[in-house]
Amino acid sequence: NAGVTQTPKFRILKIGQSMTLQCTQDMNHNYMYWYRQDPGMGLKLIYYSVGAGITDKGEVPNGYNVSRSTTEDFPLRLELAAPSQTSVYFCASRGNQPQHFGDGTRLSIL
Amino acid sequence: DQQVKQNSPSLSVQEGRISILNCDYTNSMFDYFLWYKKYPAEGPTFLISISSIKDKNEDGRFTVFLNKSAKHLSLHIVPSQPGDSAVYFCAASTNAGNMLTFGGGTRLMVKP
Numbered sequence: 001n002a003g004v005t006q007t008p009k010f011r012i013l014k015i016g017q018s019m020t021l022q023c024t025q026d027m028n029h030n031y032m033y034w035y036r037q038d039p040g041m042g043l044k045l046i047y048y049s050v051g052a053g054i055t056d057k058g059e060v061p062n063g064y065n066v067s068r069s070t071t072e073d074f075p076l077r078l079e080l081a082a083p084s085q086t087s088v089y090f091c092a093s094r095g096n097q098p099q100h101f102g103d104g105t106r107l108s109i110l
Numbered sequence: 111d112q113q114v115k116q117n118s119p120s121l122s123v124q125e126g127r128i129s130i131l132n133c134d135y136t137n138s139m140f141d142y143f144l145w146y147k148k149y150p151a152e153g154p155t156f157l158i159s160i161s162s163i164k165d166k167n168e169d170g171r172f173t174v175f176l177n178k179s180a181k182h183l184s185l186h187i188v189p190s191q192p193g194d195s196a197v198y199f200c201a202a203s204t205n206a207g208n209m210l211t212f213g214g215g216t217r218l219m220v221k222p
Binding site for chain 1: 114116119144146151152153154155156159199207208209210211212213214215
Protein backbone atom coordinates (compact mmCIF):
# COMPACT_ATOMS: atom_id res chain seq x y z
CA ASN A 1 0.00 0.00 0.00
CA ALA A 2 1.20 3.50 -0.83
CA GLY A 3 2.00 5.65 2.15
CA VAL A 4 4.52 6.66 4.76
CA THR A 5 6.55 3.87 6.37
CA GLN A 6 8.37 4.37 9.66
CA THR A 7 10.88 2.01 11.24
CA PRO A 8 11.33 0.83 13.90
CA LYS A 9 7.90 0.82 15.56
CA PHE A 10 9.36 0.61 19.07
CA ARG A 11 12.79 1.21 20.52
CA ILE A 12 14.36 1.53 23.95
CA LEU A 13 17.59 3.52 24.19
CA LYS A 14 19.98 4.22 27.00
CA ILE A 15 20.90 7.80 27.85
CA GLY A 16 23.71 9.01 25.59
CA GLN A 17 23.11 6.46 22.83
CA SER A 18 22.38 7.53 19.30
CA MET A 19 19.94 6.22 16.71
CA THR A 20 18.25 7.03 13.43
CA LEU A 21 14.50 6.88 12.92
CA GLN A 22 13.73 5.94 9.35
CA CYS A 23 10.94 7.39 7.23
CA THR A 24 10.15 6.49 3.62
CA GLN A 25 7.27 7.59 1.40
CA ASP A 26 6.33 6.22 -2.01
CA MET A 27 3.95 8.98 -3.12
CA ASN A 28 6.64 11.19 -4.69
CA HIS A 29 5.78 13.99 -2.27
CA ASN A 30 8.16 16.93 -2.05
CA TYR A 31 7.25 17.95 1.49
CA MET A 32 8.18 15.77 4.46
CA TYR A 33 7.93 16.40 8.19
CA TRP A 34 8.96 15.02 11.57
CA TYR A 35 6.75 15.54 14.64
CA ARG A 36 6.89 14.36 18.20
CA GLN A 37 3.87 13.72 20.39
CA ASP A 38 4.27 13.68 24.15
CA PRO A 39 1.59 12.04 26.33
CA GLY A 40 -1.66 14.01 26.36
CA MET A 41 -0.23 16.64 24.04
CA GLY A 42 -0.55 17.60 20.42
CA LEU A 43 2.07 17.04 17.75
CA LYS A 44 5.04 19.41 17.64
CA LEU A 45 7.10 19.96 14.49
CA ILE A 46 10.77 19.02 14.80
CA TYR A 47 12.09 19.45 11.25
CA TYR A 48 10.67 19.63 7.78
CA SER A 49 11.87 19.42 4.19
CA VAL A 50 10.47 20.99 1.01
CA GLY A 51 12.49 18.77 -1.29
CA ALA A 52 15.66 16.73 -1.65
CA GLY A 53 18.63 18.61 -0.22
CA ILE A 54 16.50 21.20 1.60
CA THR A 55 15.65 20.99 5.29
CA ASP A 56 14.63 23.50 7.96
CA LYS A 57 13.94 23.64 11.67
CA GLY A 58 10.50 23.44 13.17
CA GLU A 59 9.32 24.32 16.66
CA VAL A 60 11.44 21.83 18.68
CA PRO A 61 14.65 20.97 16.74
CA ASN A 62 17.17 20.82 19.60
CA GLY A 63 18.80 17.41 19.99
CA TYR A 64 17.85 16.23 16.50
CA ASN A 65 19.30 16.27 13.01
CA VAL A 66 17.84 15.41 9.62
CA SER A 67 18.96 14.89 6.06
CA ARG A 68 17.09 14.58 2.77
CA SER A 69 19.25 13.02 0.09
CA THR A 70 16.33 11.55 -1.88
CA THR A 71 12.67 12.43 -2.39
CA GLU A 72 11.61 9.19 -0.69
CA ASP A 73 13.65 9.20 2.53
CA PHE A 74 13.76 11.60 5.45
CA PRO A 75 15.66 10.08 8.40
CA LEU A 76 15.72 11.70 11.86
CA ARG A 77 18.91 11.37 13.90
CA LEU A 78 19.24 11.53 17.68
CA GLU A 79 22.91 11.96 18.56
CA LEU A 80 22.92 11.89 22.39
CA ALA A 81 19.63 10.48 23.63
CA ALA A 82 18.13 12.18 26.70
CA PRO A 83 15.10 11.19 28.81
CA SER A 84 13.28 14.31 27.54
CA GLN A 85 13.28 12.75 24.07
CA THR A 86 11.03 9.92 25.20
CA SER A 87 8.05 10.37 22.91
CA VAL A 88 6.16 9.05 19.92
CA TYR A 89 7.64 10.28 16.66
CA PHE A 90 5.56 10.73 13.53
CA CYS A 91 6.76 11.29 10.00
CA ALA A 92 4.45 12.86 7.42
CA SER A 93 4.55 13.78 3.76
CA ARG A 94 2.50 16.11 1.61
CA GLY A 95 1.86 16.62 -2.07
CA ASN A 96 -1.30 18.46 -3.17
CA GLN A 97 -3.36 16.93 -0.38
CA PRO A 98 -3.12 17.42 3.41
CA GLN A 99 -0.26 15.86 5.28
CA HIS A 100 -0.28 12.07 5.32
CA PHE A 101 1.20 10.43 8.42
CA GLY A 102 3.04 7.22 9.17
CA ASP A 103 2.09 5.07 12.15
CA GLY A 104 4.84 6.37 14.38
CA THR A 105 7.89 5.19 16.30
CA ARG A 106 7.52 4.87 20.07
CA LEU A 107 10.88 5.73 21.63
CA SER A 108 11.78 5.32 25.31
CA ILE A 109 15.06 6.58 26.74
CA LEU A 110 16.09 5.17 30.09
CA ASP B 111 2.26 29.85 24.28
CA GLN B 112 -0.28 27.52 22.72
CA GLN B 113 -1.57 28.99 19.50
CA VAL B 114 -4.15 26.24 19.01
CA LYS B 115 -6.16 24.97 21.97
CA GLN B 116 -8.67 22.21 22.45
CA ASN B 117 -10.03 22.87 25.90
CA SER B 118 -11.98 19.63 26.30
CA PRO B 119 -9.63 16.66 26.82
CA SER B 120 -12.51 14.22 26.45
CA LEU B 121 -16.11 13.97 25.29
CA SER B 122 -18.63 11.17 25.70
CA VAL B 123 -21.65 10.91 23.39
CA GLN B 124 -24.41 8.39 22.82
CA GLU B 125 -24.52 6.61 19.48
CA GLY B 126 -26.77 8.42 17.02
CA ARG B 127 -26.43 11.80 18.73
CA ILE B 128 -24.35 14.76 17.63
CA SER B 129 -20.71 15.14 18.68
CA ILE B 130 -19.33 18.69 18.80
CA LEU B 131 -15.59 19.16 19.18
CA ASN B 132 -14.23 22.64 19.69
CA CYS B 133 -10.96 24.40 18.90
CA ASP B 134 -9.72 27.93 19.61
CA TYR B 135 -6.75 29.71 18.09
CA THR B 136 -4.88 32.91 18.80
CA ASN B 137 -2.88 33.60 15.63
CA SER B 138 -4.98 35.72 13.25
CA MET B 139 -2.58 34.81 10.42
CA PHE B 140 -3.87 31.22 10.33
CA ASP B 141 -5.73 30.77 7.03
CA TYR B 142 -6.26 27.03 6.75
CA PHE B 143 -7.63 24.65 9.36
CA LEU B 144 -7.79 20.88 9.48
CA TRP B 145 -9.15 18.11 11.66
CA TYR B 146 -7.29 14.84 12.04
CA LYS B 147 -8.52 11.64 13.65
CA LYS B 148 -6.21 9.27 15.48
CA TYR B 149 -6.71 5.70 16.62
CA PRO B 150 -4.31 4.09 19.14
CA ALA B 151 -1.01 2.89 17.68
CA GLU B 152 -1.76 4.57 14.34
CA GLY B 153 -0.81 7.86 12.80
CA PRO B 154 -3.28 10.75 12.48
CA THR B 155 -5.53 10.55 9.43
CA PHE B 156 -6.94 13.60 7.69
CA LEU B 157 -10.66 14.10 8.19
CA ILE B 158 -11.79 17.49 6.90
CA SER B 159 -10.43 20.99 6.31
CA ILE B 160 -11.62 24.54 5.83
CA SER B 161 -10.09 27.64 4.32
CA SER B 162 -10.46 30.99 6.06
CA ILE B 163 -12.50 32.30 3.14
CA LYS B 164 -15.31 29.93 4.11
CA ASP B 165 -17.34 29.53 7.28
CA LYS B 166 -18.55 25.98 6.73
CA ASN B 167 -17.40 22.82 5.01
CA GLU B 168 -19.31 19.56 4.94
CA ASP B 169 -18.30 16.01 4.07
CA GLY B 170 -20.87 13.35 4.79
CA ARG B 171 -21.44 13.11 8.53
CA PHE B 172 -18.69 15.62 9.25
CA THR B 173 -19.08 19.40 9.18
CA VAL B 174 -16.51 21.99 10.20
CA PHE B 175 -17.59 25.51 11.15
CA LEU B 176 -15.21 28.47 11.29
CA ASN B 177 -15.89 31.70 13.20
CA LYS B 178 -12.99 34.00 12.33
CA SER B 179 -14.08 36.87 14.54
CA ALA B 180 -14.12 34.56 17.56
CA LYS B 181 -11.04 32.61 16.37
CA HIS B 182 -13.00 29.43 16.91
CA LEU B 183 -13.76 26.34 14.90
CA SER B 184 -15.82 23.30 15.62
CA LEU B 185 -16.29 19.83 14.19
CA HIS B 186 -19.79 18.34 14.16
CA ILE B 187 -20.32 14.63 13.68
CA VAL B 188 -23.91 13.60 12.97
CA PRO B 189 -24.93 10.91 13.67
CA SER B 190 -22.11 9.69 15.89
CA GLN B 191 -21.08 6.05 15.55
CA PRO B 192 -19.00 3.82 17.85
CA GLY B 193 -16.30 3.68 15.16
CA ASP B 194 -15.88 7.45 15.57
CA SER B 195 -14.31 6.84 19.00
CA ALA B 196 -10.80 8.24 18.64
CA VAL B 197 -8.67 11.27 19.48
CA TYR B 198 -9.41 14.28 17.30
CA PHE B 199 -6.77 16.92 16.65
CA CYS B 200 -7.41 20.39 15.36
CA ALA B 201 -4.56 21.92 13.32
CA ALA B 202 -3.93 25.31 11.75
CA SER B 203 -1.60 26.70 9.12
CA THR B 204 -0.49 30.09 7.79
CA ASN B 205 0.75 28.71 4.47
CA ALA B 206 -1.90 26.47 2.94
CA GLY B 207 -1.15 23.43 5.04
CA ASN B 208 2.62 23.35 4.80
CA MET B 209 3.53 23.80 8.47
CA LEU B 210 0.81 22.74 10.89
CA THR B 211 0.28 23.82 14.49
CA PHE B 212 -1.71 21.22 16.42
CA GLY B 213 -4.03 21.44 19.38
CA GLY B 214 -3.70 19.00 22.26
CA GLY B 215 -6.52 16.72 21.08
CA THR B 216 -9.95 15.67 22.33
CA ARG B 217 -10.74 12.03 23.05
CA LEU B 218 -14.22 11.19 21.75
CA MET B 219 -16.03 8.17 23.11
CA VAL B 220 -19.24 7.14 21.37
CA LYS B 221 -21.27 4.74 23.49
CA PRO B 222 -23.49 2.13 21.81
